[in-house]
Amino acid sequence: MTIAGSDSGGAAGLQSDLRTFALAGVHGTSAVTAVTVQNSLGVTGFHPIPPETVAGQIRAVVEDIGIAAVKTGMLATAGIIDAIADTALDLRIGGPDGTPFLVDPVCASQHGDPLLTPDALDTLLRRLFPLAWVVTPNLDEVRLITGIEVVDDATQRDAARALHALGPRWALVKGGHLRTAVTSTDVLYDGTDFLEFEARRIDTRHDHGAGDTLGAATACALAHGLTVPDAIAFGKEWVTRSLAAAYPVGAGHGPVNASWRLRERP
Numbered sequence: 001m002t003i004a005g006s007d008s009g010g011a012a013g014l015q016s017d018l019r020t021f022a023l024a025g026v027h028g029t030s031a032v033t034a035v036t037v038q039n040s041l042g043v044t045g046f047h048p049i050p051p052e053t054v055a056g057q058i059r060a061v062v063e064d065i066g067i068a069a070v071k072t073g074m075l076a077t078a079g080i081i082d083a084i085a086d087t088a089l090d091l092r093i094g095g096p097d098g099t100p101f102l103v104d105p106v107c108a109s110q111h112g113d114p115l116l117t118p119d120a121l122d123t124l125l126r127r128l129f130p131l132a133w134v135v136t137p138n139l140d141e142v143r144l145i146t147g148i149e150v151v152d153d154a155t156q157r158d159a160a161r162a163l164h165a166l167g168p169r170w171a172l173v174k175g176g177h178l179r180t181a182v183t184s185t186d187v188l189y190d191g192t193d194f195l196e197f198e199a200r201r202i203d204t205r206h207d208h209g210a211g212d213t214l215g216a217a218t219a220c221a222l223a224h225g226l227t228v229p230d231a232i233a234f235g236k237e238w239v240t241r242s243l244a245a246a247y248p249v250g251a252g253h254g255p256v257n258a259s260w261r262l263r264e265r266p
């Protein structure tokens, strides 16, 4: 299941998650949190869904279909986050013995348009991070959450430590936005060991939905019972190939493209 916002431009958010789920052979379900007004040039507004309707979608799916893993993306408001946390606790989503739970702390679009109200980040950290199996911020989100400016390997590890201290079992610091690096290296920390996931850097302006796609593919692997490190390795390969296959749509940033999977098997 993805708990996420709709992107009318079809690049990011739940449209992107459901594409990856289908291409990875997983039946995708969704709890919509917000409807964004968006194209390849940016997000001009969003309409949040009432918290009880978000919780109702999760409950309806669990009661009938069941869920093997959950991923969150854009959560929009503190009220929605509280409703998701209450529902997760009730339905045993996340936590050591619960359903695998990936929390992508989406704060803004790549153009800097807000996707979370300013007061909601604190609620997200306080209520969802302690339930998360893994959190997957990019470097902008890392700065907002920890105050750490990642510029090299040492600061990337400092950030992973600071994120892990907020309660998730694993913290992944995605290095894709570190433009000075020759590779794209993500650092995963479980409180003891650091693991690095390195991929070639794909130079494309068509990278909309990259973070969502990494998280969605990782969630598919978690749904199949892989460990968090193995699931991240799968997600990293998936998003790298999807960046290499990205295409232009509209005048701005085109979407990453997971349809390479129709021809190849990771």
Ligand code: PXL
Residues within 6 Å of the ligand: 004, 005, 006, 007, 012, 013, 014, 036, 038, 043, 073, 074, 106, 108, 109, 110, 115, 209, 210, 211, 212
């Ligand atoms: O990529 C993060 C993201 C998530 N969800 C929605 C988005 C975006 C970025 O634009 O629009 C709905």
